[in-house]
Amino acid sequence: MSDWEPKIVAFLCNWCSYEAADLAGISRLQYPPNIRVIRIPCTGRMSPKFILAAFGKGADGVWVSGCHPGDCHYIVGNYYARRKFSLFKDLIEYMGIEPGRLHFSWISAAEGTRFAEVAIKVIKTVKDLGPSKYFIKKINDRVA
Amino acid sequence: MQNPYLPYPVRIEEIITETEDKNLKTFKLVFLNPDDQEKFLYKAGQFAELSVAGKGEVPIGIASSPSEKGYLMFTINKVGLVTTTLHCMKPGDIMGIRGPLGNSYPWDILKGKNVVIIGGGFAFTTLRSAIVYMLDPVNRPNFKKIHVIYGARSPGMLLYKDELAAWEARDDINMHITVDSTEDPTWKYNVGFVPTITEQKAPPGNEDTYAIICGPPIMIKFTQPVLDRLGYCHDKIIMSLEMRMKCGIGMCGRCNIGKEFVCKDGPVFTLAQLNEMPKEY
């Protein structure tokens, strides 16, 4: 498994982290190519279903990133999201996903450098955990 | 044991966009194995399960006529997962087909009779099959007068426009095409809802005349009293039901109405039969 590379789905808020990723690109900042970005209108739009679907279809890690508290384009979307994520992360880890597979961050549009740094950190953590095994759906022997 | 769940592989030969809203496309399908075509013997009014690997199946009335050889034709409305996938497919793609399924229009009974076909919207597919079948030179002598009343919201929403025009030009079929409304000054046919046109154009009911109706529920609701007034007995009014289906062979249970399974015992019923059944369709 030495050449194994994790697949990480990143849900990035259109108004901040998504642009930060852009900025990181324009600034030619380096980070490993393990991230697949899905743009969301606001972290408030994130549904736990998206995260579970990503894990179910084989993502080794999921990363959700949005605007710093107080900076939401829709004023309060990320405040609601914060509560939702807090409970969800606790629940899914309670049910047995490894801490370190699911990440959240606040990154503003100006923080290209920070985006690259967090990306490196997220990828490293997920990579250290190895391939996902607990919430991934495969053809199963219970299905005759 | 033959596996009734195993679709015949077919190739999409041609895709025709039928209506101006682009929600209806006609698919011409050709069997990959010629033997399968021999096995697929159908009658107008039957349906088939179209199968898209990885997505599922969808029951669709067969729009081609048994008299048209070498291909099958289905006109599909974009509604759910499978039909949307179908709309995104292209000629040459491989899919599957199971059937023919269900009963058909009662051709034994219709032999030697006047047939009045009343259709609305995109429910005209198996009616097209019936018309093409009856107009086939081999079959035409088996029927007396044929009337067709077919309506859509607007001229652009009519299916099979070229064929409609060709039938208009014939004298062995009485066409009454109508649209709910139109601003097209070149429109030369009827304007008005199907029930109204039926009242004006359909022949009166008698022992020798059968009506086949397919259309949206609202059209059926208002056409039925018209046919009553015209003197059609309920056992001479023939309808085709739509239901959610999965297996298509009367086993999975969901299309059950009363003691009938719409997929196997139907989808074609006379109004007299439907009157005895719970109104759960």
Add this chain to the structure above:
Amino acid sequence: MLGYLTKIWTISERLLKESKVDMVIGFRKGTVPMMNEPCVVKSPENVKELVWDSNCGINLANYLTDRKEKIAVIAKGCDSRNIVTHIIENKIKRDQLFVIGVPCKGMIDRHKISSMFEKEIIEVIEEENKIIVRGNDCEKIFKKAEVLQENCAICIHRNPVIYDELVAEPVKEQTDIDRYKDVRRIEEMQVEEKNNFFDETLSACIRCYACRNACPLCYCPTCFVDESRPQWLGKSIDPVDIKTFHLLRAFHCAGRCTDCGACQRACPMGINVRIFTKKLEKDCFELYGWEAGMSLDERPPLDTYRPDDPEDFIK
């Protein structure tokens, strides 16, 4: 608790006679031991159909969703908290309801009693604090406390939160209860152990959705398991689909669940489904100081926020 019945009849009869309500929603005697059937009584002559005993574990708030009539409903502590949630979530209006409050001493666990009684149970008779279980030519007497539903044993809100009339004086609330012992035990497990525990817990699940449907909180017109575009969940008994279902079902109840136990009581396979909802209940309490259904004036935790909410987990 057995003495409540006459009062329930009197109130119901009065309300129906005076046309204060169109119906009374309560329980009638079941056809098998330890089961009562939720029922509706519309005429004052029929109020004697109503029963009340320790087999009324179904949450009657479940029968109020989107109703338009004026309704009297019999409510235990947990039912009343779900009624509060229903009102907050606009599933029914307060002025449509006449809440007949029942101070509750707990419901008995039929699965537990069955497993503690080797023979077939023919009859279960309830006396104050005593449950007499009879089989063919055998009998066993249990203390009610030993056969309570687990959620009742750890209940700290036995008295209705809202009511229009109480059928008896409030009961003493239980104190010094450790509600989350089982949750903590799992929290302390290693990842592997957790997965084994939940795989084992859910291995019996047949996806009948009794847990979902018995829950007054589950009223979405289209449940996520029934959504087809996209289809979030497969329909088979695949363990990941089952696990995902239970996770999301619990999550949809986050900050709303009152631990009424209806889900667990309904499960035909005896699965401990409360183990999921309780984790969220614990978190909501610890993070936001929230208990569901305690007040009509507070918004549930996922429908509000504080600028200084905890966010240690966010980078």
Add this chain to the structure above:
Amino acid sequence: MKIIRIDKKNWAGGLEKLKGSYRLFGPVKDNEFHNFKRLDKDELPDFNYFNTRLSPKSIIYPQSEIMLEYELDENKENHHVMKESKKDYSQRVVIGIRPCDASAFLLVKRNFDTPEYKDPYWIRSYEATTFVGLACNNPQATCFCTSAGCGPFYEDGLDVLLVDAGDHFLAKIISSKGENLLEAAGWDTETDADEQIETMKQEAEARITSFVTTNKLKDKKIIDLFDAPFWEEVAFACINCGTCTYVCPTCWCFDIQDEAYGLCGIRMRNWDSCMFPLFTLHGSGHNPRSTNMQRVRQRFMHKLKYYVDKYNDGIQCVGCGRCIRLCPVNIDIRKICNMMNSYEVQVTSD
């Protein structure tokens, strides 16, 4: 019919012998209740049970079953073409099935084995299976098999009927399949116990205390029962879960689903339930059975009227009582059956 005496000391040995040529399934206690499981080496069926929590229908008709498979990789030959999945249809035996559950398969067979279509999965499984029934010496209070077309010692649907007679079993051979099985197990002590079994049968039948009346169902009009006024009341408590249908040995409805895993996929079927709104939801959004009441009515009408009319051989229920015992809100099919049977249309005089 031949009766073989099996001493209980020879029981385990015979079963082990059978495992050489059959896959064995039997009731096993799992936590609080019994269910049918594949018996591993040295594992014995546990007969200390009234009936299993779930019916044994899943042995023939699994809750989830792969039917077809396919490749989605366009570079491969025959991509997108379905083919049948390989299955194990080697001989199997269900040991200790209750007579009601075995006779349920005969009812279900009508659905899967029709003159027009044969369901190959169900039929092959069914034909590969030998049913060794365990007579019910002690029926439960919720059992009403005798008025639902079978009984505690009912033989139709079984290949062997086992009767527990204390230190030994009496095995009544009902079919050649059953005879072969006993032979393979090495049980061959013939005995003359017809009378003993008959007496035990009568005693067991006398212990049944619960009944339904079905005699008038056939004569009623579908529409009359369908429009009967009691459905709203019957359905009030129902929460529309699928418990009754999933635990029922005679419920057969299923759903067909495709699942793709990367570039390969399967078409599978899963049990479905008429209790679920999705069961009948049209693509257009229209749902012919959109309300709770309509779905409850469908379940009872199907079992107690439509089936009766369609096959003219009684109700689609064997009286096992599972739905009564496990319904979360205590909806009792016996009550509803009797309501339907005694329902008369009120003739309005105006």
